[in-house]
Amino acid sequence: MVVLILPVIVLVLIAGLIAGVGADTTATASTLRGVPPEFAPWILKAVAECKDHPELTPALMAAQLQQESKFSTSRDTVSSADAKGPAQFVDGTWATYRNDADGNGRADPFDVGDAVIAQGRFMCSLLGDAKASGIKGDVRRLALAGYNAGWAAVLFYRGVPPKSFAEGQTHNYVIAIMAMIKDYQGAPLLDVGGSGAGSQALRRAAARIGTPYAYGGGTPAGPGRGFCDSGNGYLRGRCAASSTIGFDCSSLVQYAYWPHTQLPRTAAAQYGATAHQPVSRGELRPGDLLFWARRDGFIYHVGLYAGDGRVLHAPRTGRQVEVVGLDSAMPASDYRGATRV
Known part of the structure; x- marks a missing residue:
C-alpha cells in the first residue's frame, strides 16, 4: 500500500457518541490532547483493541492521522493515488480492514469511526509483523513505513525505505509522524472549563x-x-x-x-x-x-x-x-x- 501525503494543510470525550467506549478507553484519555472531538473516542477505542502491542498509543495514531489528512472529514479527501478518507486507505487495503464501526449500515473509509478503527487494526497488524520480522529498529517506525509503502518494501530494505525510495516520501512520512507524537501527548492545548x-x-x-x-x-x-x-x-x-x-x-x-x-x-x-x-x-x-x-x-x-x-x-x-x-x-x-x- 502506498499512501500519498496530502498537501500541507482538548480532548473531548463525547458521552454516548459510540457504543463500547468505556473504561478501557477513557483510562488513556490523559495521554491525548489536541484531537478533534469526533476522532478522540475512536482513537482510544482502536488503541484499546490492540492489546498485544502497547507501542500503538493514542498519540501515535493521532500524529499519523494528522500526517495523512490533517483530521479531514471531507469527502474530498482523496489523494492522487486514490487513497480515501481521514486514514487514507486505498481500495485494496480497505478491502482487508473495512468495518462498520459506527453501526450506520455501511463500511466507509470516509466515516471517522470506520476509518480510525481500520487504521488501528492495520497498524496493530503491522506492529506484529515488525516484531516477528527480526528487523532491527523501532517497531513503530517499521509499522509506519509499512502503512505508507507496503510491508514488502520494509522487508526488501530491511527497515524504513531510504530517501531514494519513492522520492523520500516514506522516509519523510515516518520522520514527520515520530516528531509529532509529542504534540498529542499530555494536557489539553487549551483548558476550557464550564458546560454552557x-x-x-x-x-x-x-x-x-x-x-x-x-x-x-x-x-x-x-x-x-x-x-x-x-x-x-x-x-x-x-x-x-x-x-x-x-x-x-x-x-x-x-x-x-x-x-x-x-x-x-x-x-x-x-x-x-x-x-x-x-x-x-x-x-x-x-x-x-x-x-x-x-x-x-x-x-x-x-x-x-x-x-x-x-x-x-x-x-x-x-x-x-x-x-x-x-x-x-x-x-x-x-x-x-x-x-x-
Missing part, C-alpha cells in the same frame, strides 16, 4: 488548534478545501487556498457551535445573527463571538473569546488556528465588539 454552549463551542474549536487557514474552506462537519477569489486565498502570488484543507475564520466559528446553534457561514452574517445580544469587553465569557470591521463598517473577521484576554481564531492565509491576545489578533482599531450566542 459557549464553553462547549470553545472546546470544540480548541481541538482544531494548528489546523491550516483555508479561505472559503471548512464546513460544520470539519475542515474543507478552500478557494481563491479576486483578492483572497493567495500566498506569495499563488493560490494557496485551493490546495489547503482547513478553516477560515467564520467556518471555524460555525463548526464550533454546530449543531447546538446553526450559525450562518460568513463573519458578517454571524454578526447580524447575534448582534441583538451584545457583550461589553468587561463581561466577556469563553465562547463569545469577537468581531473586527473595516472603516466602512463591513465585518471582515470573527473569533471566539478564549478567556484571559485571548481569542481563538483562524487568522489568514499562511497561518493556522491559534490562540493570541485579543489586541494582537487583528488591528486593535478594527475591533467592532462582541456578541453572545
Whole structure:
C-alpha cells in the first residue's frame, strides 16, 4: 500500500457518541490532547483493541492521522493515488480492514469511526509483523513505513525505505509522524472549563488548534478545501487556498457551535445573527463571538473569546488556528465588539 501525503494543510470525550467506549478507553484519555472531538473516542477505542502491542498509543495514531489528512472529514479527501478518507486507505487495503464501526449500515473509509478503527487494526497488524520480522529498529517506525509503502518494501530494505525510495516520501512520512507524537501527548492545548454552549463551542474549536487557514474552506462537519477569489486565498502570488484543507475564520466559528446553534457561514452574517445580544469587553465569557470591521463598517473577521484576554481564531492565509491576545489578533482599531450566542 502506498499512501500519498496530502498537501500541507482538548480532548473531548463525547458521552454516548459510540457504543463500547468505556473504561478501557477513557483510562488513556490523559495521554491525548489536541484531537478533534469526533476522532478522540475512536482513537482510544482502536488503541484499546490492540492489546498485544502497547507501542500503538493514542498519540501515535493521532500524529499519523494528522500526517495523512490533517483530521479531514471531507469527502474530498482523496489523494492522487486514490487513497480515501481521514486514514487514507486505498481500495485494496480497505478491502482487508473495512468495518462498520459506527453501526450506520455501511463500511466507509470516509466515516471517522470506520476509518480510525481500520487504521488501528492495520497498524496493530503491522506492529506484529515488525516484531516477528527480526528487523532491527523501532517497531513503530517499521509499522509506519509499512502503512505508507507496503510491508514488502520494509522487508526488501530491511527497515524504513531510504530517501531514494519513492522520492523520500516514506522516509519523510515516518520522520514527520515520530516528531509529532509529542504534540498529542499530555494536557489539553487549551483548558476550557464550564458546560454552557459557549464553553462547549470553545472546546470544540480548541481541538482544531494548528489546523491550516483555508479561505472559503471548512464546513460544520470539519475542515474543507478552500478557494481563491479576486483578492483572497493567495500566498506569495499563488493560490494557496485551493490546495489547503482547513478553516477560515467564520467556518471555524460555525463548526464550533454546530449543531447546538446553526450559525450562518460568513463573519458578517454571524454578526447580524447575534448582534441583538451584545457583550461589553468587561463581561466577556469563553465562547463569545469577537468581531473586527473595516472603516466602512463591513465585518471582515470573527473569533471566539478564549478567556484571559485571548481569542481563538483562524487568522489568514499562511497561518493556522491559534490562540493570541485579543489586541494582537487583528488591528486593535478594527475591533467592532462582541456578541453572545
